[in-house]
Amino acid sequence: MTDKNNDTTEIILDSIADGVFTVDRDWRITSFNRAAEEITGILKEEAIGQRCCDVFHASICETNCALNETFETNRPVVNRTAYIIDADGVRVPISISTAVLRDKKGDAIGGVETFRDLSTIEELRRELEKKYSFHDIISKNSEMLRIFDILPGVAESDSTVLIEGETGTGKELIARALHNLSHRKDKPFVAVNCGALPDTLLESELFGYKAGAFTDARKDKPGRFAVAESGTIFLDEIADISPALQVRLLRVIQERTYEPLGATESVQADVRIVAASNRNLDKLVKSGKFREDLYYRINVIRVKLPPLRERKEDIPLLVDHFIRRFNNLKKKLIADVSPDVLAVLVGYDYPGNIRELENIIEHAFVLCRGTVIDIENLPENVRPEEGRPLARLTSMDDVEVAFITEALRRNNFNRKKTAQELGMHKTTLWRKMKKLGIQSTA
Amino acid sequence: MKKVAIPIWDGRISPLMDTACYLFVADIDEGRVVSKETVGIPRAGIPGHVSFLTDRHIDVLICGAISHQLERMLAASGIRSYPWVRGEVDEVIAAYCNGVLQNDNFLLPGCGRRRRRERGQRCGRRMGFGARKLFKEE
Numbered sequence: 001m002t003d004k005n006n007d008t009t010e011i012i013l014d015s016i017a018d019g020v021f022t023v024d025r026d027w028r029i030t031s032f033n034r035a036a037e038e039i040t041g042i043l044k045e046e047a048i049g050q051r052c053c054d055v056f057h058a059s060i061c062e063t064n065c066a067l068n069e070t071f072e073t074n075r076p077v078v079n080r081t082a083y084i085i086d087a088d089g090v091r092v093p094i095s096i097s098t099a100v101l102r103d104k105k106g107d108a109i110g111g112v113e114t115f116r117d118l119s120t121i122e123e124l125r126r127e128l129e130k131k132y133s134f135h136d137i138i139s140k141n142s143e144m145l146r147i148f149d150i151l152p153g154v155a156e157s158d159s160t161v162l163i164e165g166e167t168g169t170g171k172e173l174i175a176r177a178l179h180n181l182s183h184r185k186d187k188p189f190v191a192v193n194c195g196a197l198p199d200t201l202l203e204s205e206l207f208g209y210k211a212g213a214f215t216d217a218r219k220d221k222p223g224r225f226a227v228a229e230s231g232t233i234f235l236d237e238i239a240d241i242s243p244a245l246q247v248r249l250l251r252v253i254q255e256r257t258y259e260p261l262g263a264t265e266s267v268q269a270d271v272r273i274v275a276a277s278n279r280n281l282d283k284l285v286k287s288g289k290f291r292e293d294l295y296y297r298i299n300v301i302r303v304k305l306p307p308l309r310e311r312k313e314d315i316p317l318l319v320d321h322f323i324r325r326f327n328n329l330k331k332k333l334i335a336d337v338s339p340d341v342l343a344v345l346v347g348y349d350y351p352g353n354i355r356e357l358e359n360i361i362e363h364a365f366v367l368c369r370g371t372v373i374d375i376e377n378l379p380e381n382v383r384p385e386e387g388r389p390l391a392r393l394t395s396m397d398d399v400e401v402a403f404i405t406e407a408l409r410r411n412n413f414n415r416k417k418t419a420q421e422l423g424m425h426k427t428t429l430w431r432k433m434k435k436l437g438i439q440s441t442a
Numbered sequence: 443m444k445k446v447a448i449p450i451w452d453g454r455i456s457p458l459m460d461t462a463c464y465l466f467v468a469d470i471d472e473g474r475v476v477s478k479e480t481v482g483i484p485r486a487g488i489p490g491h492v493s494f495l496t497d498r499h500i501d502v503l504i505c506g507a508i509s510h511q512l513e514r515m516l517a518a519s520g521i522r523s524y525p526w527v528r529g530e531v532d533e534v535i536a537a538y539c540n541g542v543l544q545n546d547n548f549l550l551p552g553c554g555r556r557r558r559r560e561r562g563q564r565c566g567r568r569m570g571f572g573a574r575k576l577f578k579e580e
Contacts (some may be wrong), residue, residue, distance in 0.1 A: 056457070061458060085507040
């Protein structure tokens, strides 16, 4: 009877698509199903009786073993991401879950580990990322997708472009994309932050100087316009330049010539100008703080970047992106943020926009000891107050938005599946999404 | 004299070279261990691992599982690797000095399958099984 039971268990285990193996308290493998053979490339007869780390050789064996954690805490581990190196030396991304095995008396006799091959999911994720990314800019916001659409045409045109957007919205990334898509892509891209230098320094920085132009000017120094010759110059924070420099800049744009400090002859400039401002230039012109003629010269094509608080549907995508980036940079294996953290991140206003979100994730990376970022890993200013896990969700609508967004994310923005999970009809879900302003990719 | 390195974890060869934290390094002269030390490996990814080994002038690496990518980079850096090996580090070093590292008890599960499938092109041939040649300390 026991043999029959064992046979049945084996048949069941072999019929499932996830890899499953069990170990005794000495970490020796006691069973190994067919999917485990396929994923690891190691036959059952070779695996049985061996130490699990000698068969599995996963990235977490040495430092963050899921089974060890389960034995120590008596709690299962669910969906911990890692990778294994299979018998052919190929890296296979997997998701691991573990539990304690007990005998009839309830004593622990070993552990069970199930693991899923994430290679296909990883490929799909890359495809999805390709769909929503454009030259290092990630978004599925309709306004951003419209910008992605027009950028190739704008890049080809060689016209002066004005990029407007709050600080941290990715103005320089757009400028770089414009450069990389243009015929000037093999020439230099030079970025100058006009707000970072005092006016006199900025002038010599932009246009350069000749030897003897002033004390200490012992030899010629080429300016940024000369360095960017045949390429693109990106003038960030253009609203911060003085009226005198505005006049000089106007001349460069109008006549494509400039004089380095102390020079007697003009220099030709074949440079594409992309300017950016985090302030509304239109208003500055009206208040007389920015020259109207310069404004119209640089405002040939205007790209306005929405702040992150107006494209919150991008937060899960950006969080995933930054987690992958910091995993690579900091050699960590963080898999995700907890649902609570995502709710907090979606509810936050981001005065510093995407740069602030990036900093929040970097901060959490430093503090996170496990594989999932928790509330306590967030910076204090973002973290909800004690006793209020979702403090920023101040109304029922806010709670619904966070709840539905998280459910949509879990189901890869499939509305039908999300509606099923939430126990409502898909039309009801659609109506709620419309009412609450939740965007869907579908 | 040769500098032989082994990623070490709990006295045994680390299951995976790519994520190993400590490296056992032994100077071996005429089949004898002259000196030995254990050093921490910085978590610096595959290129970092390779430069860590080359900076220490490692000649031979004996390790457990290893990704193709890291294996190729080690080969390109002139480090001879003997992957898919397991066991207590002291025993592995002794086996290396005596030229018996190819014994089945030092091979990770799946190594035989790899050997058969690839007709000695991978771990089998590298470890000298094809020619029945032992990689004894020269």
